[in-house]
Each structure stands twice: as structure tokens, then as C-alpha cells.
Amino acid sequence: MTETPPDSLIPYDEIVQEALRAVVGRVLGQVVAGGGTLPGTHHFYITFKTAAPGVSVPPELRARFPDEMTIVLQNKFWDLVVREDAFSVGLSFNQIPAKLEVPFSAITAFVDPAVDFGLQFQAMVADDDDNDHDPDNDGAERDGTSRITSSEEGSNVVSVDFGKKK
Known part of the structure; x- marks a missing residue:
């Protein structure tokens, strides 16, 4: 017999x-402090929700990527500002x-x-679609559990998967 853990009054998922x-x-910020150039062979792939609050992209890019887009910071980028x-x-x-x-x-x-490092997380968007099920969520949405996993093979990818309590 498995007991359901009690609801947490501490928002661990948001904190993580x-x-x-x-x-x-x-x-x-370290890239900016280093003069705006990436050290060594480092380069970044950054994926984000284009329709999320506060995202500003040119209209033609939003039309091409209405949900999500990935940008690459490697050789040709400028005016990087971090707040x-x-x-x-x-x-x-x-x-x-642009x-x-x-x-x-x-x-x-x-x-x-360049160093086999990655982070994945949920976009923090309004909960309009509470009834949607993400098949990649591994059951977390159904059972309300939280999972932090690192991929096998010794890579440095950290995936954070927090389910929603129904």
C-alpha cells in the first residue's frame, strides 16, 4: 500500500x-563581463516560448515561430544585455x-x-490549459510528483519536471 505524500505548502518547484x-x-552575465565574447569553444542554444509574457521578437519571427524558437549565441551576436x-x-x-x-x-x-551541459525547464506561463496532458511528462501531471533527473551516459544535462496537482 502506497500513501500519497501530503501537499507541500512550500513551492519547491518554483524555487528550483x-x-x-x-x-x-x-x-x-559572465559573457558580458568578459567583453561580450564567448570563451574558448563555448556556445549556447537557448530555447524559449515566443508567446510568453515579456518576450519581444520581430513580427516576422513570431509568425515563423508562434510557439517556441531556439537561438544560437556563438560568433555573430551583439548588444548582449543581462538584467x-x-x-x-x-x-x-x-x-x-533583429x-x-x-x-x-x-x-x-x-x-x-562545447562542454555537454544543458538545462531544461518548464516555461512559466499562465495556467490556461490545466487539462492538457504532456505525454513527455512521464505521469508527473497525473500523480502530482516532482522529478529532477540527469540524463544517463554521464552528461551534464539536468531536466526538471514538476507535475501539476489536480
Whole structure:
């Protein structure tokens, strides 16, 4: 017989998500402090929800990526600015310059393939779709459990998967 754990009055999932997003901010802040260039072979893939509150992308990019997009910070980016809650950066899309503003709360993945490091998290968006089921959620949404897992093979990818209590 398995007992259901009691509901937590401490929002652990929010605290962990916020801490992981602070890692992204700190890494980007170190790039800014280092003169705006990435050290060595480091480069970043940053995936975010384009419709999340506070995200600012040109209309043509939002039309091409209505849900989510991934940007690469490697050789050609400029004006990287990191604030406590967001970052902005200039990038070129099909040789057309664009400025993007991305709150850390909209980020769903951060990867530095040069050192096999990655973070994945849920975008912090309004709970309009409480009845939606994510098949990749491994049952967490149904049973309300929280999971923090690292991938096998010794990689440094951390996945945070917090289910919603019904």
C-alpha cells in the first residue's frame, strides 16, 4: 500500500525553476563581463516560448515561430544585455538584424554543447490549459510528483519536471 505524500505548502518547484534560471543569467552575465565574447569553444542554444509574457521578437519571427524558437549565441551576436529577470541580444536572421528580449521565465532550455551541459525547464506561463496532458511528462501531471533527473551516459544535462496537482 502506497500513501500519497501530503501537499507541500512550500513551492519547491518554483524555487528550483528560479534557481536554474539564475544559472542562465549568471552565465550570460559572465559573457558580458568578459567583453561580450564567448570563451574558448563555448556556445549556447537557448530555447524559449515566443508567446510568453515579456518576450519581444520581430513580427516576422513570431509568425515563423508562434510557439517556441531556439537561438544560437556563438560568433555573430551583439548588444548582449543581462538584467535580473531577462536578457536582450542582437542577432541576424537571414542577414536581417533583429533585437530580441527574452525573460528568463520564458526559457525552456539552455545548452552549451562545447562542454555537454544543458538545462531544461518548464516555461512559466499562465495556467490556461490545466487539462492538457504532456505525454513527455512521464505521469508527473497525473500523480502530482516532482522529478529532477540527469540524463544517463554521464552528461551534464539536468531536466526538471514538476507535475501539476489536480
